[in-house]
Amino acid sequence: MRWPPELGETPDPQGAYPRLSDAQLQALAPHGERRRIRQDEILYAEGLPCTEFFAILAGEVATVEGFGTDDQVIGVHGAGRFLGELNVLTGQVSFVTGVVAKDGEVLAVPAGALRRLVAGDLALGDLILRAYLIRRTMLIGLGAGFRIIGSRFSADSRRLREFAARNRLPHRWIDLEQDEEAERFLRSMSVTPQETPVVIWRGETVLRNPSNAELARAIGLSAPQVQETRCDLLVIGAGPAGLAAAVYGASEGLTTMVLDDVATGGQAGTSSRIENYLGFPSGISGGELAERAAIQAGKFGARFHVPTQACGLHLNAGDHIVTVGEGGTIRTRTLIIATGVRYRRLDVGNLERFEPTSIYYAATMFEAQMCERDPIVVVGGGNSAGQAALFLARYAARVRLLVREDALSRNMSRYLAVEIERHPRIQIMLNTEVRELMGEEKLAAVVAENNVTGERSTIEARAMFIFIGAEPYTAWLADEIALDPRGYILTGADATRSGKEGTPDFVGRPFPLETSRAGVFAAGDVRSGSVKRVAAAVGEGAMAVRLVHDYLQAGE
Incomplete structure (x- = not known):
């Protein structure tokens, strides 16, 4: 492509492009090689894994979306800056192309060596990780990456969009209901309505109505491809408890695998801001917390497989055998179940329609x-x-909060209730329950009833968000381990009292977080009696790994 002479280095108001100090460059130097670069040389390409970390020593490098087709320059970077974003640490493919804009020199460090350096050098690691997190957010905001083309009324379109959003994958949504050119393009490619939504990657039709797993493989998220895999510790669920277990399991020498059927972060990952998590006085989003934890676990060697759904559990020759959604099996010496909960659905007649x-x-x-x-x-x-x-009050025209109880502070933290009561765009409706949903293809209004007076009102609404409690995700366990009447996993003394066959009956067993099956532990919200807080889940995940070691030592 042609580089205009006035093209200069991109400003950095967000802190996304910090410069490496001389000391940091010296620390990186023994792990890489200095390399001359020439104008128009491609250092890494959109759609391919980025296997090296590049620090610019001289010259300029541009990051370009749609290189060779649209040529949208996202940024230009000079000496002292480094290239890449989260994909360098996670192994995902690149969502942009790195092209040399001016002759110079770079220090190229293998991605594996960078991950080890990030783990050992706190200052360098924090600088790179913070910049990479900001850059990923910027790419998402710009709509870089792949394209999802489909109808806003399609359940599969929403499934793919939610999967991309939950995994913080840069992408752009193109609505067939509003973009006639996109519809003509699909017709020219002989794409039928039944084959939509379509994922477009690097200017080509890659996937027609793909499953989440197919999309994941296309952009470098790994899912088990072998018929049988074996590990020391298998963690099912990548919420706060599962991520903590992965960090401590891998860092303490256990070969550790983590499965999740949607994304890392669990329910906490969907939170726009966690205000009361220790050590983050200004709060932290659930997505960023999950990304940081996954990278931390990965640097110790934990292997993540997302999306992969656990479908069954049984015992064989002393090992725990977990079957997964695509027909494979994972054999593990120990198992930590951290599958968390799923939000409860509202009991209203035509919910499924909307x-x-x-x-x-x-x-x-x-x-x-x-x-x-x-x-x-x-x-x-x-x-x-x-x-x-x-969070939604920042974007929606207005928000009505429907609360069944007679006071907002009945089940809500006081600091949060006060903030909501003061917000000018949120209307609180106490003693109010949903009775009916109205609309054609999309929701138009909600019929609500005051549960004290019986008075009904029709509330204009284009969307409804439901947060009315949760149910444990344990149906896949069938009758393999003991559950309480609500479906939560019994552990410790409660598991003993269940009388479930196979419950360890040795002195001191089962361990506090051990289930009715020896060597299988539960942590976080899925466990009966757990404290439904992020910090508590993290603590249980760490504690479960300590008990895994005790279990393995007892068996030796």
Whole structure:
């Protein structure tokens, strides 16, 4: 491409492009090689893994989206800056291309060596990780990456968009209902309506109505491809408890695998901001917390497989055998179940009719964009509902918070309740329950009833967000381990009292987080009696790994 002479280095108001100090460059030098670069040389390409970390010593390098077709320059970087974003650490493919704009020199460090350096050098690691997190957010905001083309009324379109959003994958949504050119393009490619949505990657039709797993493989998220895999510790669920277990398991020498059927972060990952997590006085988004934890676990050697769904559990020759969605099996010496909970659905007659287009159980940027400048309803009186209402109020035309109880502070943290009560764009409706949903293809209004007076009112709403409690994700366990009447996993003394066959009966067993099956532990929200807080889940994940070691030593 042609580089205009006035092209200069991109400003850095967000801190996305810090410069490496001389000391940091010296620390990197023994692990890489100095390399001359020439104008128009490609250092890494969109759609391919980035296997090297590049620090610019001289010259300039541009990051370009759609290189060779649209040539959209995102940024230009000179001496002292470094290239790449989260994909360098996670192994995902590149979402942009790095092209040399002016002759110079770079220090090229293999990605594996960089991950080890990030783990050992706190200052360097924090600098790179912070910059990479900001850059990923910028790419998402710019709509870089792959394209999802489909109908806003399609359940599969929403599935793919949610998967991309939950995994923080840069992409752009193109609505066939509004973009006639996109519809003509699909017809020219002989794409039938039944084959939509379509994923476009690097200017080509890559996938027609793909599964989440197919999309994941296309952009470098790994899922088990072998018929049988073996490990010391298998963690099922990548929420706070599962991520903590992965960090401590891998860092303490156990070959550790982590499965999740949607994305890392669990329900916490859908939170726009966690205000009361220790060590983050200004709060942290669930997505960023999950990304940081996954990178931390990965640097110790934990292997993540997302999306991969656990479908069954049984015992064979002393090992725990977990079957996964695509027909494979994983054999493990120990197992930590951290599958968490799924939000409960509202008991209203025509809910399923509107779920593909207008009903949501999370409040992330994806959902905010879906309802921007629309009137919405949030149902629930707990912290999740409160956090969602505050976040969505930045984007929606107005927010009505429907609470069944007679006081907002009944089930919500006081600091959160006060903030909501003061917000000018949130209307609180106490003693209120949803009775009916109205609309054609999309939600138009909600009929609500005051549960004290019986008075009904019709509330205009284009979307409804439901946060009314949760149910444990344990159906896949069938009758293999003991559960309480609500489906949560029994552990410790409660597992002993269950009388479930196979429960360890040795002195001191089962361990506090051990289930009715020896060597299988539960942590986080899925465990009966757990404290439903992020910090508590993290603590249980770490504690479960300590108990895994005790179990393995007892068996030696």
